Amino acid sequence: MFQSYESTRNSNIFSTSSMAVLQGIAEDGGLYVMRNIEDKNIDIEELKGKSYTEIAETVLSMMLDDFPKDKIKECVKNAYTDKFSSSDITPLVKVGDSYVAELFHGPTSAFKDVALSILPHLLTAAYDMNDLEGEVIILTATSGDTGKAALEGFKDVRGTKIIVFYPDGGVSQVQKAQMATQEGTNTFVCAIEGNFDDAQTGVKKIFTNENLRDELEKRNKMFSSANSINIGRLVPQIVYYFYSYMKLVESNAVKIGDKVNFAVPTGNFGNILAGYYAKNLGLPVNKLICGSNENNVLYDFIRTGIYDKNREFHKTISPSMDILVSSNLERLLYYVSGKDNNVVKNLMEQLNSTGKYEVSDKMKKVISDEFYAHCVFKDDTEETIKAVFEKYGYLLDTHTAVAYKTLETYKNETNDDTVSVVLSTASPYKFSRSVYESLYGNTDSDEFQIMQELSEKTGVKIPENLKGLKDKKVLHKEVCKKDEMEDYVRKIAK
Numbered sequence: 049m050f051q052s053y054e055s056t057r058n059s060n061i062f063s064t065s066s067m068a069v070l071q072g073i074a075e076d077g078g079l080y081v082m083r084n085i086e087d088k089n090i091d092i093e094e095l096k097g098k099s100y101t102e103i104a105e106t107v108l109s110m111m112l113d114d115f116p117k118d119k120i121k122e123c124v125k126n127a128y129t130d131k132f133s134s135s136d137i138t139p140l141v142k143v144g145d146s147y148v149a150e151l152f153h154g155p156t157s158a159f160k161d162v163a164l165s166i167l168p169h170l171l172t173a174a175y176d177m178n179d180l181e182g183e184v185i186i187l188t189a190t191s192g193d194t195g196k197a198a199l200e201g202f203k204d205v206r207g208t209k210i211i212v213f214y215p216d217g218g219v220s221q222v223q224k225a226q227m228a229t230q231e232g233t234n235t236f237v238c239a240i241e242g243n244f245d246d247a248q249t250g251v252k253k254i255f256t257n258e259n260l261r262d263e264l265e266k267r268n269k270m271f272s273s274a275n276s277i278n279i280g281r282l283v284p285q286i287v288y289y290f291y292s293y294m295k296l297v298e299s300n301a302v303k304i305g306d307k308v309n310f311a312v313p314t315g316n317f318g319n320i321l322a323g324y325y326a327k328n329l330g331l332p333v334n335k336l337i338c339g340s341n342e343n344n345v346l347y348d349f350i351r352t353g354i355y356d357k358n359r360e361f362h363k364t365i366s367p368s369m370d371i372l373v374s375s376n377l378e379r380l381l382y383y384v385s386g387k388d389n390n391v392v393k394n395l396m397e398q399l400n401s402t403g404k405y406e407v408s409d410k411m412k413k414v415i416s417d418e419f420y421a422h423c424v425f426k427d428d429t430e431e432t433i434k435a436v437f438e439k440y441g442y443l444l445d446t447h448t449a450v451a452y453k454t455l456e457t458y459k460n461e462t463n464d465d466t467v468s469v470v471l472s473t474a475s476p477y478k479f480s481r482s483v484y485e486s487l488y489g490n491t492d493s494d495e496f497q498i499m500q501e502l503s504e505k506t507g508v509k510i511p512e513n514l515k516g517l518k519d520k521k522v523l524h525k526e527v528c529k530k531d532e533m534e535d536y537v538r539k540i541a542k
């Protein structure tokens with residue numbers, strides 16, 4: 049029943065939504081995708097007056113179609129009650145002519161909280177539904193924000209262990225402190241001598257290691273993922289697209305049926321793909337606007353149809369987008385190829401062997417109809433933070449600033465005056481140094497001092513979870529080489 053998901057690379061590998069959530073990734077290395085999404089439709093009229101959690105129930109029940117409705121309701125309740133500092137969960141704020149959807153009011157001040165607050169509940173529900181016993185080991189590679197959000201979400205959740213790998217030196221001081229001070233009896237954190245792509249590749253390798261998987265299975269253990277390759281990460285992100293739209297309707301900024309643009313600071317292509325899903329479920333979306341930083345693989349791809357990761361990796365002031373292999377793009381390729389698993393498999397094999405592929409003209413056309421892309425470098429990002437603060441008194445973080453500037457560029461290039469929403473993915477205090485320096489120039493203070501100064505100067509409050517961070521005890525200090533990741537995992541899985 050309800051085998052609604054299949055591997056992007058092979059239609060003979062299919063799954064229920066609950067097993068897809070449990071497995072994280074398909075056994076052939078493909079990503080689970082909903083096959084018949086175009087048959088699903090959410091009636092926007094019916095969302096009128098609904099709260100965030102009610103809209104979440106509607107979206108999740110549709111996409112996770114073998115979960116009983118009351119289970120979904122329970123998961124939503126456990127995830128969002130009293131965990132977010134705004135009762136709206138993702139409040140919508142008007143800034144200039146555009147709107148900003150603030151996705152960062154969760155326990156770790158990044159948008160990843162929206163999905164990672166609910167994923168552990170979905171996972172344990174899926175576990176029970178499938179009559180499994182034993183332990184799920186969550187493997188996660190992080191460019192900084194997923195790690196902490198996942199640790200916080202899975203902390204002390206029964207039947208789970210969580211292992212997080214992050215690039216040593218590739219995350220901000222605050223991000224590192226957040227992870228290194230993580231409490232909980234089932235949480236493990238390890239820095240990798242390498243960049244995010246190395247961490248992600250390492251994790252994928254462990255996932256697809258059949259020997260290891262068999263060994264674990266014998267001991268009633270299985271791997272799963274908290275990265276956005278897991279459909280359980282992606283689906284909860286669809287919700288705020290609908291919610292933001294309904295907020296626009298409520299404030300008479302749009303009428304039901306009017307189209308809206310969404311501008312998204314993009315790294316692994318998870319957030320913006322959730323927007324694509326929302327559109328497929330019936331949300332009136334005009335353009336999905338993809339902002340990249342100096343690591344502008346997606347910008348090149350959306351404009352030319354050529355994906356090429358053979359280029360210099362840049363460490364930027366928007367580190368959560370420092371990615372050259374955007375995993376979720378594979379899901380988009382599946383849909384724009386007309387669900388041709390062989391095409392996807394072929395492209396992914398090329399990516400694996402040469403680091404490069406080119407899609408057909410037809411696919412290229414579909415992609416450029418749906419998406420607009422631009423890349424914003426350091427100077428422009430800093431200027432945007434400064435200009436928006438000076439003009440509107442609104443403080444953007446470095447990632448959100450990339451999307452904001454991308455939207456401005458899009459508007460200038462196209463004269464499109466469709467109502468637009470920028471998705472704000474982090475509190476400015478998660479990246480205090482860069483935000484501070486954008487406004488006031490260089491400083492030698494450490495990031496915690498800067499946080500304080502930034503708050504004093506701008507009058508914008510520091511989120512509670514970041515305030516207490518500097519006095520917390522460091523509990524995780526491990527560092528390992530890329531090729532030692534598997535040993536590290538084996539040790540913990542024992």
Ligand SMILES: *Cc1c(COP(=O)(O)O)cnc(C)c1O
Nearest residue numbers: 193315316317318319368473474
């Ligand atoms: C993860 C992250 C992004 C990128 O989101 P993707 O879903 O990977 O595209 C952007 N901004 C922040 C602050 C993030 O943590």
